[in-house]
Amino acid sequence: xxxxxxxxxxxxxxxxxxxxxxxxxxxxxxxxxxxRFACKMWQLExxxxxxxxxxxxxxxxxxxxLRHTNIVPFYAAIVCxxxxxxxxHLSDMGSALNVxxxxxxxxxxxxxxxxxxxQLSQALNYLHSQYILHRSIxxxxxxxxxxxxxxxxxxxxxxxxxxxxxxxxxxINEFSEHxxxxxxxLAPEVLSxxxxxxxxxxDIYSLGITICEMANGFPPFTDMSxxxxxxxxxxxxxxxxxxxxxxxxxxxxxxxxxxxxxxxxKLVAACLSIRPEDRPNASQLTTxxxxxxxxxxxxxxxxxxxxxxxxxxDTNKLTTIEEMDDSREVSTMDQFTQWDF
Amino acid sequence: xxxxxxxxxxxxxxxVVKNLKEALVQIEKGDKKSDKAIEEVNKWLQTVKGIIYGQxxxxxxxxxxxxxxxETYNANVLPMLIKNLAKLEFESKKDVAQIFNNLLRRQIGxxxxxxxxxxxxxxxxxxxxxxxxxxxxxxxxxxxxxxxxRHDHLAKVLLHHxxxxxxxxxxxxxxxxxxxxxxxxxxxxxxxxxxxCAEFLDTNYDKxxxxxxxxxxxxxxxxxxxxxxxxGELLLDRHNxxxxxxxxxxxxxxxxxxxxxxxxxxxxxxxxxxxxxxxxANPNKPRPIxxxxxxxRERLVDFLSNFHNDRTEDEQFNDEKAYLIKQIQEMRx
Numbered sequence: 152x153x154x155x156x157x158x159x160x161x162x163x164x165x166x167x168x169x170x171x172x173x174x175x176x177x178x179x180x181x182x183x184x185x186x187r188f189a190c191k192m193w194q195l196e197x198x199x200x201x202x203x204x205x206x207x208x209x210x211x212x213x214x215x216x217l218r219h220t221n222i223v224p225f226y227a228a229i230v231c232x233x234x235x236x237x238x239x240h241l242s243d244m245g246s247a248l249n250v251x252x253x254x255x256x257x258x259x260x261x262x263x264x265x266x267x268x269x270q271l272s273q274a275l276n277y278l279h280s281q282y283i284l285h286r287s288i289x290x291x292x293x294x295x296x297x298x299x300x301x302x303x304x305x306x307x308x309x310x311x312x313x314x315x316x317x318x319x320x321x322x323i324n325e326f327s328e329h330x331x332x333x334x335x336x337l338a339p340e341v342l343s344x345x346x347x348x349x350x351x352x353x354d355i356y357s358l359g360i361t362i363c364e365m366a367n368g369f370p371p372f373t374d375m376s377x378x379x380x381x382x383x384x385x386x387x388x389x390x391x392x393x394x395x396x397x398x399x400x401x402x403x404x405x406x407x408x409x410x411x412x413x414x415x416x417k418l419v420a421a422c423l424s425i426r427p428e429d430r431p432n433a434s435q436l437t438t439x440x441x442x443x444x445x446x447x448x449x450x451x452x453x454x455x456x457x458x459x460x461x462x463x464x465d466t467n468k469l470t471t472i473e474e475m476d477d478s479r480e481v482s483t484m485d486q487f488t489q490w491d492f
Numbered sequence: 493x494x495x496x497x498x499x500x501x502x503x504x505x506x507x508v509v510k511n512l513k514e515a516l517v518q519i520e521k522g523d524k525k526s527d528k529a530i531e532e533v534n535k536w537l538q539t540v541k542g543i544i545y546g547q548x549x550x551x552x553x554x555x556x557x558x559x560x561x562x563e564t565y566n567a568n569v570l571p572m573l574i575k576n577l578a579k580l581e582f583e584s585k586k587d588v589a590q591i592f593n594n595l596l597r598r599q600i601g602x603x604x605x606x607x608x609x610x611x612x613x614x615x616x617x618x619x620x621x622x623x624x625x626x627x628x629x630x631x632x633x634x635x636x637x638x639x640x641x642r643h644d645h646l647a648k649v650l651l652h653h654x655x656x657x658x659x660x661x662x663x664x665x666x667x668x669x670x671x672x673x674x675x676x677x678x679x680x681x682x683x684x685x686x687x688x689c690a691e692f693l694d695t696n697y698d699k700x701x702x703x704x705x706x707x708x709x710x711x712x713x714x715x716x717x718x719x720x721x722x723x724g725e726l727l728l729d730r731h732n733x734x735x736x737x738x739x740x741x742x743x744x745x746x747x748x749x750x751x752x753x754x755x756x757x758x759x760x761x762x763x764x765x766x767x768x769x770x771x772x773a774n775p776n777k778p779r780p781i782x783x784x785x786x787x788x789r790e791r792l793v794d795f796l797s798n799f800h801n802d803r804t805e806d807e808q809f810n811d812e813k814a815y816l817i818k819q820i821q822e823m824r825x
Binding site: 195204208211212215218227228229230233235237488489490491492 | 667713784
């Protein structure tokens, strides 16, 4: 893993990838050697509330603590003007959400879904074996690399379950306000905030929602108010993959074109079981044997999702080198008051 | 004696610690065998974790844990693990921190045996502080340090050791991940145990605030913002009354805050406000402080009247602002 000496190497912004909740994600390259990397810029003045700043710190600390093939590799974090730049490996297809929005509006083909699910389960298995709960599994946090595969990101909501060294994994009840940016993906037991709390299986539920999101082109419950969504989830409504077998004639023609295998339907239904104990665990999901036959040989995401235009191929975007501009955030107050000392 | 409950491993805690130590000795020698030894350490650390955390779905066996802890102290394995931390595998480093932190929390009645062990060997704590100088172990050492600081005895040892002042460098290093970790450790050190901290700040006022001033003037935005916020918290803590009185009697400190009120960053202005208010609210302002405020009376009133007017929902802030404006207006020469 190359160690980026951002503070001394010098680097330039090349292309815009995405807008995250805290600020923009862009492609950067070092001035020397042109080594490309992704960079998330936390605009600290925007995060005027003190907890936003804390999130930046937590995200960096988690990234540093995790090392796995299916977790985005962390390179460096520096302060630059009034921003924190977090440099990570560049996944050249962007996030699964980017791919849905740009190139696969009605969802991914099954072969891609199976491959992504397996790799995501490996990342979850790594986290869960250390009793770390991700709490924010969603397509926008699933990064895709044409050659390197799936890389999980979005660690700012992570929490460790056995902080106090107990053999049994105790459920937790923590529900901080900031979790609410992923309401659609959260498991019913997380949302209901009751005494029995939640644990590792809640990530599996979010994985199930994410598979639906990637298969259908949008996350389930999108059309509902949060309250209605909560009601539907807790009464046991399980979202499904939309294809010719699950939607009636009134469904969209595009989704009628889909034919997902019985195995994939079964897998999604299992992940979305209302009772946490009925869901498969991450380790069981890493081998999907119980759902369908293993693919003969592993294929790259490039071949599984041939319709994707790579960020690095998008030459229009790669031409501009921009300066960081946050002039809007700078105080408009009279800065010319001079004190008389 | 075989211990079937620990699955594959049939080793007693004594054997586990003995094997761990042997591997660590190999690593220290640094010869050809050390690669193998690094793997060995990884394996034995897993076993140790299995004993103190219990296996899946099974509470740890307290007798085994007690034995393991005792063996760890007897064989002095903790200092060896920390000394060789940088050489261990990525996951092993985290295991060391987890084991260390777990042992620190262990209590027998009111005694904390690991705390007593470390109190007698302060050099271990200092090695942890120095860990901030090595990027590959900085954050791991940080998590162990913060666990130590929860115990007042250990916090005191760290505060009163000269290496405490290294933190003023660590919080400013260019890697944000390390600097922010160092800052939270630094903050814990000077805020966690109120009486110890107040006494420390009072006796070491000049040296401490001499260094602290550099943080407030740092080129690094994050350092400036964090240190300013922490300063506000320190001064408003009643335990630090003496420290506050001294701080708000120094006209240079007032000038610095008035300049920070005019920083281009709104967050810094806001944090500066929370320190500035203490100078104004002081009922017994020393002459030099009162002079500065009087000389700038009109400008301050104008300035504050337009200060962060968009914060309409923050009632406390608006009350405080109104109070400051009134105080300044009513000042008499």
